Amino acid sequence: MNYVNAVIEDKAAFERELDTAEPVFVVFISSSCPACTEAMPRFMRITEPYRDQIKLLILDCANTPRHPQVVRIPTLLIYRDRTLLESVPGLGEQALESAFEAHTRRPVTG
DSSP: OOOOOBOOOSHHHHHHHTOSSSOEEEEEEOTTOHHHHHHHHHHHHHHGGGTTTOEEEEEEGGGSOOOTTOSSSSEEEEEETTEEEEEEETTOHHHHHHHHHHHSOOOOOO
């Protein structure tokens, strides 16, 4: 699986990543997780229209300190202004679409 795009070494590094005006979508996965392997193509497809509106971090739990809100993988955490707004365990299609609609502007379609 080649979706992992960031490595967070500690809590301070995680908090620095949250320091942005954009909503931050943080996905916790594991390269050895069958559910993650299944969910990530769906997640990337749903994410695509919103890519210019969000900051996206995809973190492998093997290389990331434990987050207290992540009790299963895959899990999406959504932050704005360093505040956790929503947790989406499992990355189900309907839950993801609802989360993107709630925390972003509707994408402009051509």
